[in-house]
Amino acid sequence: MTLTKKMNDKEVPKQGMLQNVMKQFDAASELMNLNPNIKKILSVANNELIIHFPVRMDNGDVEIFKGYRVQHNNALGPYKGGLRFHPTIDIDAVKALAMWMTWKTSLAGLPYGGAKGGIQMDPLKYSTSELERITRRFAYALGDNIGPEHDIPAPDVNTNAQTMAWIADTYMSTKTPSERSKNQHVVTGKPVGSGGLEGRDxxxxxxxxxxxxxxxxxxxxxxxxxxxxxxxxxxxxxxxxxxxxxxxxxxxxxxxxxxxxxxxxxxxxxxxxxxxxxxxxxxxxxxxxxxxxxxxxxxxxxxxxxxxxxxxxxxxxxxxxxxxxxxxxxxxxxxxxxxxxxxxxxxxxxxPDILCNSGGVVGSYFEWLQNRNGELWGLDEIMIKLDKKIKEVFKKVYETSQLKNLDMRSTAYMIAIERIERAYIQRGIFP
The missing domain is CATH 3.40.50.720 (NAD(P)-binding Rossmann-like Domain)
Structure with a gap:
């Protein structure tokens, strides 16, 4: 039976994505004979945050919101993943999305791990000023659970460049004046005038x-x-x-x-x-x-x-x-x-999604690098870089799938997970 939930008088599926991603992970682990100890590590998220926070509405009433941030794995680098504002968001959905981000960043060869987050809400019910206060209050509640070298959010469903600008400004306002310039890349997907990447949209x-x-x-x-x-x-x-x-x-x-x-x-x-x-x-x-x-x-x-x-x-x-x-x-x-x-x-x-829609996180990586290094790239240069990276990753997945007679999803998962497994084996597990 498919459970449903109302959104704007329309029925939408209640997301049961965690079971889906775990089945995909289990199948890939079996195909590649994944080290059982590393499988245990990758089967769960490193950190799961659930935050309840109050926000004053335009009419003076206070409403309580529930926000999430799940940090799945950071073996390859800082956590990376979007924030979505949607009624169907729950902890299981965010855990699934965070795990997918781990595979996506690894497959793309980026120095990132995977995370995801959001707020359980229908943004269409709120004014722009209310959305700004909700977003800023959520960013403040997250505090140092995000950071440019720790966990870097980005836009996702029902969030955009403006959302990221509010989060960046809120986060930087908690830092000393000398620290603010070093924290602009706390989020990616910002407006171009606020440190965003040309063509990130x-x-x-x-x-x-x-x-x-x-x-x-x-x-x-x-x-x-x-x-x-x-x-x-x-x-x-x-x-x-x-x-x-x-x-x-x-x-x-x-x-x-x-x-x-x-x-x-x-x-x-x-x-x-x-x-x-x-x-x-x-x-x-x-x-x-x-x-x-x-x-x-x-x-x-x-x-x-x-x-x-x-x-x-x-x-x-x-x-x-x-x-x-x-x-x-x-x-x-x-x-x-x-x-x-x-x-x-x-x-x-x-x-598969971790290959097909990876252009977003590749673009986010370029923006993060720009902010970190104080560089500015033109649109033509960025599009060429995106094309080169996507072509390189697609070629690896497709040709490996043909060589091993596997579907592209299984192949993409195996390539992504093997990179993380190799990092754990080389570094060892503390203590």
Whole structure:
């Protein structure tokens, strides 16, 4: 039975992602014969923080919020991971997301570990001034549990550059004047004028596009005139669609929190973005589109499916109905383990989340380096660096998967976990 929870009068799945990531981890551990002692370490998070904090609302009332920060592992470097504001956030979901971040940063070859966090709330119910106070109070409550060389948050679902600017300012205000300049990189994903990276907004979606592009090149498939559908038309979904349209692919279906629209002849990406900006973020009412039932989204005729919203969206039932020949996981954990078995049996390829959406954390690493070293990089240079890194990681995963006759998720997990295992073996375990 799927438990659900109300959000804006719509039913959304209650995330059970922890079971999913643990099944994936167990399967990869068995395949690679992971050292049992290291498996014990990686099976649990290093630290789990649950914070209750009060915030005064615009009407003078005080509301209590619940925030989370889970630091899964830092064997390879500081904890790194996003903050999301969403009603479905709970400790299990954050633990799962933190573990995925550990694998993602390791797979990308970055000097980071994995963390995740957020606040259990629906941000649409609060004014901008209330969101600022909620964010700043949460950052203050986290205190030195975050830090530029310890744990570096970033944007995630329902958070953005403005959110990061509030957190950075709050954190730096707790430091002495001489320390403030050394703490700007406490978060990444900041506005460009506040130490952010040029192009960070498109990094994750660009990475999704690049992994699709390189997959197509290995398969000798021309993306021109190929059709795709996108679940989630936020930062990731929009930019992935933008770059796919640039190479001639055609978006034929989109789903967001408001509904689902289709047009077999194509939906123009930039026009849809402008429509959402003028309609409180909603895709509904877009000209030359038809609104269809939300449950029909994964049944739409298409070549490529990009889930770029929340976890556990592709279930067993939906996996049997998917028409695409490729699923590119723009979201974290969008496919259940049981659904993946069905998709593999049907011959549908999956570019796993820890590879597909890693452009965001690679971009975050570039921003962190810029702040740390006092450098400034131009957009063209950044896009070239992103492309080079994603190409390098994709090549390693794809070619190893072919060599070992494994799916890409198993291969990506093994590569990521082997790097962490090697670090533990070389350094030993204290004491």
């Amino acid at each position: 498109r990094a994750t979606g660009f990475g999704v596009f690049l992994t699709i592009k390189y997959w197509a090149e290995y398969k000798n498939i021309d993306l021109k005139d190929k059709t795709f559908i996108v679940q989630g038309f936020g930062n990731v979904g929009y930019w992935a669609s933008h770059f796919l349209q640039e190479v001639g692919a055609k978006m034929v279906g989109v789903q967001d929190a408001f509904g689902t629209i289709v047009n077999p002849k194509g939906l123009e990406v930039e026009s849809l973005l402008n429509h959402t900006l003028a309609n409180d973020g909603s895709i509904l009412g877009f000209p030359d589109s038809e609104a269809v039932d939300k449950d029909s989204f994964f049944e739409l005729e298409c070549d490529i499916c990009i889930p770029a919203a929340l976890g556990n969206q592709i279930t067993e039932e939906r996996a049997r109905k998917i028409k695409a020949f490729l699923i590119a996981e723009g979201a974290n954990g969008p496919t259940t383990v049981e659904a993946e078995v069905i998709l593999k049996d049907r011959g549908i390829d999956i570019i």
